[in-house]
Amino acid sequence: MSTVTAPLLKRPGKEWPGHSFIVSEPLRLDCGIDFGPFTIAYQTYGRLNAERSNAVLICHALSGDQYVAEPHPITGAAGWWTTLVGPGGVLDTDRYFLICANVLGGCMGTTGPKEVNPATGEPWALNFPVITIRDMVRAQKLLIEHLGIEKLFCVMGGSMGAMQVLQWASSYPESVVAAVPIAGSARHSAQNIAFHEVGRQAIIADPDWCGGRYLSLGHNPARGLAVARMAAHITYLSEAALHRKFGRNLQDRNAVTYGFDADFQVESYLRHQGSTFVDRFDANSYLYITRAMDYFDLAAEHGGSLPAAFPGTQPRFCIISFTSDWLFPTSESRALVHALNAVAANVSFVEIETDKGHDAFLLHEPELFATLRGFLAGCAEHRGLTRFWG
Amino acid sequence: MADRSAALPLGIDAGGPRIASAAPDELRRDLRLIAEMIEPGSRVLDIGCGDGALLAYLAREKDVDARGMELSQSGVNACVRHGLSVIQGDADRDLDAFPVGAFDVVVLSQTLQATRRPRHVVETLVRIGKRAIVSFPNFGFWRIRLSLLWRGRMPVSELLNNPWYDTPNIHLCTIRDFVRLCDEIGTEIERSVTLDRHGRSFSLDPRGGLANLLAEQGMFVLSGKA
Numbered sequence: 200m201s202t203v204t205a206p207l208l209k210r211p212g213k214e215w216p217g218h219s220f221i222v223s224e225p226l227r228l229d230c231g232i233d234f235g236p237f238t239i240a241y242q243t244y245g246r247l248n249a250e251r252s253n254a255v256l257i258c259h260a261l262s263g264d265q266y267v268a269e270p271h272p273i274t275g276a277a278g279w280w281t282t283l284v285g286p287g288g289v290l291d292t293d294r295y296f297l298i299c300a301n302v303l304g305g306c307m308g309t310t311g312p313k314e315v316n317p318a319t320g321e322p323w324a325l326n327f328p329v330i331t332i333r334d335m336v337r338a339q340k341l342l343i344e345h346l347g348i349e350k351l352f353c354v355m356g357g358s359m360g361a362m363q364v365l366q367w368a369s370s371y372p373e374s375v376v377a378a379v380p381i382a383g384s385a386r387h388s389a390q391n392i393a394f395h396e397v398g399r400q401a402i403i404a405d406p407d408w409c410g411g412r413y414l415s416l417g418h419n420p421a422r423g424l425a426v427a428r429m430a431a432h433i434t435y436l437s438e439a440a441l442h443r444k445f446g447r448n449l450q451d452r453n454a455v456t457y458g459f460d461a462d463f464q465v466e467s468y469l470r471h472q473g474s475t476f477v478d479r480f481d482a483n484s485y486l487y488i489t490r491a492m493d494y495f496d497l498a499a500e501h502g503g504s505l506p507a508a509f510p511g512t513q514p515r516f517c518i519i520s521f522t523s524d525w526l527f528p529t530s531e532s533r534a535l536v537h538a539l540n541a542v543a544a545n546v547s548f549v550e551i552e553t554d555k556g557h558d559a560f561l562l563h564e565p566e567l568f569a570t571l572r573g574f575l576a577g578c579a580e581h582r583g584l585t586r587f588w589g
Numbered sequence: 590m591a592d593r594s595a596a597l598p599l600g601i602d603a604g605g606p607r608i609a610s611a612a613p614d615e616l617r618r619d620l621r622l623i624a625e626m627i628e629p630g631s632r633v634l635d636i637g638c639g640d641g642a643l644l645a646y647l648a649r650e651k652d653v654d655a656r657g658m659e660l661s662q663s664g665v666n667a668c669v670r671h672g673l674s675v676i677q678g679d680a681d682r683d684l685d686a687f688p689v690g691a692f693d694v695v696v697l698s699q700t701l702q703a704t705r706r707p708r709h710v711v712e713t714l715v716r717i718g719k720r721a722i723v724s725f726p727n728f729g730f731w732r733i734r735l736s737l738l739w740r741g742r743m744p745v746s747e748l749l750n751n752p753w754y755d756t757p758n759i760h761l762c763t764i765r766d767f768v769r770l771c772d773e774i775g776t777e778i779e780r781s782v783t784l785d786r787h788g789r790s791f792s793l794d795p796r797g798g799l800a801n802l803l804a805e806q807g808m809f810v811l812s813g814k815a
Contacts, residue, residue, distance in 0.1 A: 536676055542688075548677050549666055570666060577672020580672060
């Protein structure tokens with residue numbers, strides 16, 4: 200049953216809605232490989248103004264993609280930040296030009312391990328080079344230049360998206376007016392690497408993974424990827440949120456069955472999370488992107504000094520954390536605040552009280568919306584940016 | 590008792606509202622006094638900035654690069670919602686990272702008495718600020734002395750309105766104590782202002798006994814060590 204090919208893997212990326220940009224010159228990656236040509240798939244909302252000063256780059260998280268505010272082309276689910284985007288919204292499409300690109304190594308149109316390696320005519324699989332957060336950002340910078348944008352009004356994102364935001368501020372501070380890392384960190388912690396390793400081993404242990412060559416052999420390691428997703432999903436929630444949503448409630452039954460069926464609602468929920476994920480995500484992409492997060496350590500790139508990672512005139516920062524986020528806890532954001540204070544950067548830092556855990560950045564969180572709205576309005580005023588037509 | 594919004598609080602919780610949208614003439618009187626001491630265009634850090642009334646005023650009226658730090662989440666969120674640059678943090682823990690002379694002026698208004706390590710905080714203020722403006726309630730004020738002498742209990746008034754077992758004000762001091770602290774850490778007092786409970790200033794030598802007896806508030810401008 201696990202040899203069934205997921206919808207994602209049946210469809211070549213070009214059928215999906217949105218734009219693509221082909222990078223023809225090879226890009227030097229952190230691993231030392233000159234990679235290219237490759238494709239960046241991206242989506243935009245709103246209109247770029249004449250001054251090209253209203254562009255907001257949204258960086259997606261590990262399991263996210265460029266479909267920020269429209270139905271997902273595979274699952275049909277609402278875009279992951281639909282609640283923020285729209286005319287008059289927090290990310291006001293009458294005011295800002297929003298860009299979101301699928302990350303390098305991803306599986307929604309940007310070149311990743313499931314694309315065909317032109318040298319062999321087979322999918323890249325494990326021959327795809329190991330990429331880093333900095334490589335993802337380098338690719339985004341090429342896209343931004345291609346769009347004729349010299350300076351982004353804002354770069355924002357949650358979780359792995361926050362890592363990209365920080366990398367932007369570190370690598371291209373002159374190209375960013377405002378930076379909003381949400382539920383993020385300047386490095387992946389040992390605990391986070393450990394959770395990722397569990398997920399990767401679940402994929403690798405699936406016989407259908409076939410040493411990574413499952414696409415060429417007509418298999419799909421759906422079981423392994425689903426388990427990886429289930430384990431990861433627990434880390435995105437909190438004990439309180441799980442208890443609030445499910446408690447010890449039973450799933451469609453009045454008593455436990457003395458077996459290993461999904462007796463509990465929480466089991467059923469996790470199984471659903473796992474099975475829907477495999478329809479839209481590539482297992483090898485999961486390996487590569489989790490690896491990129493593990494390797495992320497901004498201070499290590501700068502001789503162990505986090506302040507040294509933020510040279511030059513830094514953008515205005517709005518750092519946001521959530522009280523119940525134990526994957527990227529507030530202490531990580533606070534360390535970042537201290538590092539930015541050390542270089543006297545203009546920083547706002549808000550810790551939002553919620554029991555929704557790490558995933559709070561994706562959920563309806565009014566305090567988050569109010570904070571973002573106020574911060575962006577302040578920056579827009581500072582920058583002399585007004586609403587487009589009106 | 591006096592109008593709360595104009596009164597100078599002895600307990601920080603008793604502080605008048607510091608509304609970010611406050612018009613200049615609505616700015617609390619002691620904050621207005623602080624604002625008058627700040628040069629246009631300077632870089633200012635307001636520690637314990639509440640919901641940003643002083644910052645908003647400075648940014649709007651004096652084109653100041655205004656930053657804030659505030660302990661309460663509601664205060665921080667209100668500030669950021671209004672476009673102010675404020676971090677959630679406290680004076681004890683979150684000032685150390687700033688480099689020497691990072692700000693032209695560091696303001697610590699009505700907060701010193703609530704810190705765990707006031708001496709370290711004052712030392713940090715004069716390290717990270719070219720100047721520091723510190724204001725605090727004077728525990729040597731005659732009414733407070735009289736209250737303790739007469740009633741034999743910890744002073745509680747409309748201004749100092751927390752009972753001893755439930756107060757954020759853990760390190761109360763007198764004006765004389767503060768002057769002594771400045772001497773001990775070798776900090777120069779550029780200017781001092783004594784204030785009554787309505788925030789009206791009057792001029793008394795801070796080293797004299799009269800200031801320590803008659804002032805409800807002390808406000809000091811300290812030279813930074815940068």
